[in-house]
Amino acid sequence: MYMKRISLDLVMTNDTVLVGHKSNDLKYFNQTIKINEQNYSALKELQIGKYWLQIDPYGVFHSAKYQLKSYAEYLQEIYEFQQKVESSRLNTIDELLAICMRYLIPMNMNLVLNTNSVIDYSAQLLQSLSNFGLTSVDRAHLYKLKTDSFEIYEEINCQYPFIRFVLPIKAFEEDWDEKLRCNKQFVKQTPKTVYGFLNQFYQMERIKKLWKQKQQSVKLQIQNVNSPEGICIAKQLSADWVTTNLQKDNINVQCDKVGTLGLIYIAFGCLLVINISIFAVKIKQMRSYK
Known part of the structure; x- marks a missing residue:
């Protein structure tokens, strides 16, 4: 077709x-x-x-x-x-x-x-x-x-x-x-200005729906449709290319939301910090008693 x-x-x-x-x-x-x-x-x-x-x-x-x-x-x-x-x-x-x-x-x-x-x-x-x-x-x-x-x-x-x-x-x-x-070479060669058009001509939910329907491996997330910032292009683009080509235009690149494993790591880190803080307070109290 x-x-x-x-x-x-x-x-x-x-x-x-x-x-x-x-x-x-x-x-x-x-x-x-x-x-x-x-x-x-x-x-x-x-x-x-x-x-x-x-x-x-x-x-x-x-x-x-x-x-x-x-x-x-x-x-x-x-x-x-x-x-x-x-x-x-x-x-x-x-x-x-x-x-x-x-x-x-x-x-x-x-x-x-x-x-x-x-x-x-x-x-x-x-x-x-x-x-x-x-x-x-x-x-x-x-x-x-x-x-x-x-x-x-x-x-x-x-x-x-x-x-x-x-x-x-x-x-x-x-x-x-x-x-x-979804062709990595094409996307890498495309003028970065093209991505600036996305925020001004498309609404976030419509893009998400269309990409989901086509089940594309490329992820695209627009965090703020009313500004030239917030474009997220992941999977097919290397981190170096994203940094080089998108951040030049002050475009905020945040390619993936924190997953379940990431949340577990964050929670573990928070608990570790809290425990260390409590332990430090107790040591300080013990020294003050002496």
């Missing part, structure tokens, strides 16, 4: 947002979203660049598009991008990032594509997104997204027009998500 949902994009006009969904049969439907006080600030940020792109921990790409010369041009450009992706056999995340960056990153972001160092440029991309102000949302406002294998997101009341862009990754079949999320 691979994801057949191809793309969701938006086109902005002066006071509305047109949302188009491109399905497998290449038919479109449009939905108009009126700009109001609640979503104006988010929409305004999109005008800084022609596109924005966000990579989430599930390997799903999010893009937004605005103010094209014509809707026909919009459809043609998306179609060409889709054809390019479908004609390529993407065997690594580097190849996937490379093709997305070649087609989706505008030159005004001051990024030059170099397929030999895609990870470095994707880090620059994420930094650019941060500069756009698109990562400052405290909680997720995501549309419902379904794939052939499982449902990634639960439906949330949306106040911001964040639109999914799901690529048909034919190289990643049933275990596409496992390759992206």
Whole structure:
């Protein structure tokens, strides 16, 4: 199974947002979203660049598009991008990032594509997104997204027009998500800024539920969803890598809760300290009697 949902994009006009969904049969439907006080600030940020792109921990790409010369041009450009992706056999995340960056990153972001160092440029991309102000949302406002294998997101009341862009990754079949999320080498190569997105786009309980459903060996715990701290990534990551890459951004790393054995050790230690203290007091009293 691979994801057949191809793309969701938006086109902005002066006071509305047109949302188009491109399905497998290449038919479109449009939905108009009126700009109001609640979503104006988010929409305004999109005008800084022609596109924005966000990579989430599930390997799903999010893009937004605005103010094209014509809707026909919009459809043609998306179609060409889709054809390019479908004609390529993407065997690594580097190849996937490379093709997305070649087609989706505008030159005004001051990024030059170099397929030999895609990870470095994707880090620059994420930094650019941060500069756009698109990562400052405290909680997720995501549309419902379904794939052939499982449902990634639960439906949330949306106040911001964040639109999914799901690529048909034919190289990643049933275990596409496992390759992206549970491959140690991929996780180690992923720009650390990606993990900063988790706190701002996902709620802790939703992530816990999704990871539990998939029974992944990787543990992820978010202790505070409303701040850029509290991310916990364990099991697949070495302690050295976690310390080096996450604590640089002042991210609090606490990868495992204290287990039963740990609690026993703590209790034993406390009793030992208490007994030593009592023994010391008794010795002091005996000396005072002399």
